[in-house]
Amino acid sequence: MTDLCDPAAVRRLLEENGLAPRKAFGQNFLINPAIPAEIAEVSAAAPFFWEENRTEGTCALEIGPGLGALTRELAARYAAVTAVEIDRGLIPVLAGTLADCPNAEIVEADFMKTDVPALLSRFGGKPVHVAGNLPYYITTPILMRLLESYPADGSSPIRRITLMVQKEVADRLCAPTGSDVCGAITVSTALYGRAERRFTVSAGNFYPAPKVASAVVTIETYPHGLYDLYPDAPRGEAFAPFFARVRDLIAAAFGQRRKTLTNALSGLYPREDAAAALRRLGLREDVRGEKLSALDYCQLADELK
Numbered sequence: 634m635t636d637l638c639d640p641a642a643v644r645r646l647l648e649e650n651g652l653a654p655r656k657a658f659g660q661n662f663l664i665n666p667a668i669p670a671e672i673a674e675v676s677a678a679a680p681f682f683w684e685e686n687r688t689e690g691t692c693a694l695e696i697g698p699g700l701g702a703l704t705r706e707l708a709a710r711y712a713a714v715t716a717v718e719i720d721r722g723l724i725p726v727l728a729g730t731l732a733d734c735p736n737a738e739i740v741e742a743d744f745m746k747t748d749v750p751a752l753l754s755r756f757g758g759k760p761v762h763v764a765g766n767l768p769y770y771i772t773t774p775i776l777m778r779l780l781e782s783y784p785a786d787g788s789s790p791i792r793r794i795t796l797m798v799q800k801e802v803a804d805r806l807c808a809p810t811g812s813d814v815c816g817a818i819t820v821s822t823a824l825y826g827r828a829e830r831r832f833t834v835s836a837g838n839f840y841p842a843p844k845v846a847s848a849v850v851t852i853e854t855y856p857h858g859l860y861d862l863y864p865d866a867p868r869g870e871a872f873a874p875f876f877a878r879v880r881d882l883i884a885a886a887f888g889q890r891r892k893t894l895t896n897a898l899s900g901l902y903p904r905e906d907a908a909a910a911l912r913r914l915g916l917r918e919d920v921r922g923e924k925l926s927a928l929d930y931c932q933l934a935d936e937l938k
């Protein structure tokens with residue numbers, strides 16, 4: 634069996650198949666065997682935050698298996714693994730590198746065009762952990778697609794997402810409220826679960842080496858959906874319009890982050906209404922959007938209904 638983390642073997646394997654790393658698909662293959670093993674360990678570990686997320690028979694979905702280095706580690710820890718790979722040229726290579734992993738299945742697709750619930754239905758309703766060493770160019774859309782593919786007012790079959798991302802994206806995802814790196818993705822992710830940085834990975838661990846450092850983050854989803862963050866969120870039919878307001882507020886606040894929040898929201902609400910709602914929440918009228926947490930945005934959406 635080819636050593637998938639030996640740089641010379643990786644080059645040879647690609648050459649034998651008439652391939653080379655494709656920049657357009659963000660292909661940087663892991664060449665330190667400790668890293669895929671550690672990502673899989675973190676992915677399969679006991680719940681970090683909620684005991685309710687400890688579930689039997691959890692399956693794994695991998696995005697971008699490449700040559701299969703992480704897929705093999707996942708297959709050793711999960712009952713079943715489905716890996717979605719966009720690069721048609723890698724599909725026959727994966728058939729070889731995963732030949733001794735009968736619980737691993739490859740789907741040739743662009744993850745951004747897949748129907749996520751249909752994809753996960755192959756696990757028969759079992760809980761799912763997502764893992765991937767993501768192409769840098771598409772990290773945020775992939776993460777939001779994962780989070781938004783199930784209604785936010787209940788538990789998602791996706792209990793944990795473990796991703797290798799550019800270090801700056803990891804900083805943003807895990808940023809404390811109010812910090813300079815806090816962005817729309819920080820607050821939007823916090824509507825679905827809790828993000829935490831696990832470890833950093835330097836560029837020398839990849840072939841070819843990227844220009845940036847990377848970090849692995851986990852997002853453990855709320856077992857009861859948004860109610861774990863904001864127990865007062867409306868229930869039943871009132872949830873959808875409430876949640877749409879929360880998202881509109883976040884989009885407006887971070888769309889014009891140099892402005893005060895009341896100014897940034899002026900296209901949605903009369904200035905005086907927004908200012909009064911902020912006062913009722915004990916916030917300053919001239920506060921900027923990044924100073925509010927995901928919970929603050931939920932409370933503000935309730936105030937502005």
Ligand code: SAM
Nearest residue numbers: 658661662663697698699718719720743744766
């Ligand atoms: N998992 C391998 C590893 O760690 O060595 C490869 C990681 S490489 C950074 C990213 C992988 O994602 C590549 O195999 C690439 O072809 C694949 N990929 C890129 N865009 C994709 C997409 N939209 N859907 C599915 N796979 C994609």
